[in-house]
Amino acid sequence: MKIANVRLLGEGEPVDIEVSDGLIAAIEPSTPSEPALIALPGLVDLHTHLREPGREDAETVRTGSMAAAKGGYTCVHAMANTDPVADTAGVVEQVWRLGREAGFCDVQPVGAVTVGLAGERLAELGAMADSVARVRVFSDDGKCVSDAVLMRRALEYVKAFDGVVAQHAQEPRLTEGAQMNEGPLSGELGLTGWPAVAEEAIIARDVLLADHVGSRLHVCHLSTRGSVEIIRWAKGRGINVTAEVTPHHLLLTDDLVRSYDPIYKVNPPLRSADDVEAVREGLADGTIDIVATDHAPHPMEDKECEWDAAAFGMLGLETALSIVQQTMVDTGRLTWSQVAECMSAKPAEIGRVAGHGRPLAVGEPANVVVYDPTATHVVDPTDTASLSRNTPYGGLKLPGRVVATYLRGKATHD
Numbered sequence: 001m002k003i004a005n006v007r008l009l010g011e012g013e014p015v016d017i018e019v020s021d022g023l024i025a026a027i028e029p030s031t032p033s034e035p036a037l038i039a040l041p042g043l044v045d046l047h048t049h050l051r052e053p054g055r056e057d058a059e060t061v062r063t064g065s066m067a068a069a070k071g072g073y074t075c076v077h078a079m080a081n082t083d084p085v086a087d088t089a090g091v092v093e094q095v096w097r098l099g100r101e102a103g104f105c106d107v108q109p110v111g112a113v114t115v116g117l118a119g120e121r122l123a124e125l126g127a128m129a130d131s132v133a134r135v136r137v138f139s140d141d142g143k144c145v146s147d148a149v150l151m152r153r154a155l156e157y158v159k160a161f162d163g164v165v166a167q168h169a170q171e172p173r174l175t176e177g178a179q180m181n182e183g184p185l186s187g188e189l190g191l192t193g194w195p196a197v198a199e200e201a202i203i204a205r206d207v208l209l210a211d212h213v214g215s216r217l218h219v220c221h222l223s224t225r226g227s228v229e230i231i232r233w234a235k236g237r238g239i240n241v242t243a244e245v246t247p248h249h250l251l252l253t254d255d256l257v258r259s260y261d262p263i264y265k266v267n268p269p270l271r272s273a274d275d276v277e278a279v280r281e282g283l284a285d286g287t288i289d290i291v292a293t294d295h296a297p298h299p300m301e302d303k304e305c306e307w308d309a310a311a312f313g314m315l316g317l318e319t320a321l322s323i324v325q326q327t328m329v330d331t332g333r334l335t336w337s338q339v340a341e342c343m344s345a346k347p348a349e350i351g352r353v354a355g356h357g358r359p360l361a362v363g364e365p366a367n368v369v370v371y372d373p374t375a376t377h378v379v380d381p382t383d384t385a386s387l388s389r390n391t392p393y394g395g396l397k398l399p400g401r402v403v404a405t406y407l408r409g410k411a412t413h414d
């Protein structure tokens, strides 16, 4: 099998990638007949909601991993807030197995930090780590591990197997009933505000805890200028913390909430234009390590209702690379090589997944996405592999197109 006429990481002369037995067997100069596409290592998402088990009306492991392949991903981490919660070896092994059976990308389950995400006692972290799913990322995502003692214990516990706690930073008391970013607009629209400090206070506490116990901390979907500043400070002190930003927080602002359209309702909420500028700067200078989608499918009836009653979350897998191109590459803030770092190499490293996020080189697994940055497309919410339709980009013209995705040499999208 041959992936013909691509420029590796968007640089240099066009090449052909020869694939055999799932590995890159040779990389040779190509004799181009048309403009070369670019090849990136298969993308790795550290933050996906696949909804199975429990909400198979919203998404399944199969449909979610098809959407991932369409978006250029070869590995996704499936969040634990399913029903039942992924808080035992049994559930994480089930999700892992469903992913392998579907075969569109490697599904790496995230284990819950606390039993039932209830925030009361630690889940069986060791049993999940030792299971066939080899869980290394633990998160109560959707909820915050707000109890400082539990958070400290979790950070101490995961050290034994080189795991990481991925925190959904949301101080619960400061966000009771919160609906949108707190600011002049929340007052004007009469929606309960979600203050930046509710995110920043937890991040500040957690970097100090991680420093205190000498453990690894990952911060999910950071969204405010203050959060970027805290992570910058922590990294400057040598604290072992990594952080992610979502494509929607790189592009969209809270001004969209004026429409009262719950398609824009998300957790954490869309923030101000100044926050968007800060997260772009943070990603460009390496303060923010990775882009993670927080792909959150919801059925129509949970989104097409009044703002206060609607579910939080938006789709993200199929549009992530285009949004990153628009906000970071086309603006001159990142090269394609840096995109490969923050959407493939670093998320694989944080999640400790083998065989992903590797360089495009002979002998490496043939996990490859072929991308056309010169194309444009208008997002059609019905044209998706996901079971859900809640994309905030419907009707929007975006740059780029994923041409093909290969998982160990097998085309999972073409």
Ligand SMILES: [Zn+2]
Binding pocket: 141, 142, 143, 168, 220, 221, 267, 268
């Ligand atoms: Zn979250």
